[in-house]
Amino acid sequence: MTSEPRLLPAIVLSAIGCLLASGCADFSRGSASVLPDGGADLSGEVGPPADGAALSFAASVHPLLIAGCRGCHATGQQAGDTQFLLTGDAAADYLVVSPLVDASAPGSSRLLSKINGNGHGGGTVYAAGTPEYQTVLQWIQQGARP
Numbered sequence: 001m002t003s004e005p006r007l008l009p010a011i012v013l014s015a016i017g018c019l020l021a022s023g024c025a026d027f028s029r030g031s032a033s034v035l036p037d038g039g040a041d042l043s044g045e046v047g048p049p050a051d052g053a054a055l056s057f058a059a060s061v062h063p064l065l066i067a068g069c070r071g072c073h074a075t076g077q078q079a080g081d082t083q084f085l086l087t088g089d090a091a092a093d094y095l096v097v098s099p100l101v102d103a104s105a106p107g108s109s110r111l112l113s114k115i116n117g118n119g120h121g122g123g124t125v126y127a128a129g130t131p132e133y134q135t136v137l138q139w140i141q142q143g144a145r146p
Contacts, residue, residue: 055139057097057146058090064132065093068115068125079122084114094146106140 055061070086072079079085084100086093100111115133117124126132139145 054142054145055135057094057139057144060135061097061139062090062093064126064135065097068132072122091146098144101140101144103140103144106137109140112137112140 065086066088069084070088071077073082073084073086074080074088075085084096086096097111100109100114102109106112112128112133114120115125115136116128126136
């Protein structure tokens with residue numbers, strides 16, 4: 001008898017660990033955001049501007065998608081075979097995100113459904129009610145400007 005059957009559980013556990021470590025199935029994501037320079041903002045102040053200013057994709061939504069989605073949704077990553085691939089360039093990524101947005105029915109947007117974990121293989125990225133989710137929702141409600 002070979003030792004291969006005993007290796008299978010270790011291989012499966014290792015694969016699951018890699019997915020969790022990469023962030024694709026990280027169910028504990030929350031309040032950290034990414035600053036335009038790529039650094040993390042750990043101040044906890046994530047979400048719409050307090051003054052009610054209009055949100056833009058480049059300034060408000062793109063950093064959230066880069067932090068929460070690009071770990072898997074990039075060429076060569078776990079979700080690199082999907083149509084939702086983020087490059088890190090806000091203008092290019094806006095073109096990828098726009099088809100998932102329904103400004104006439106913001107709450108029904110596929111983007112919100114996916115980041116909330118519905119039909120998303122990576123699980124919940126930003127749960128409904130979190131500041132990040134609310135930022136994306138508000139951006140769509142305001143017309144999903146670039």
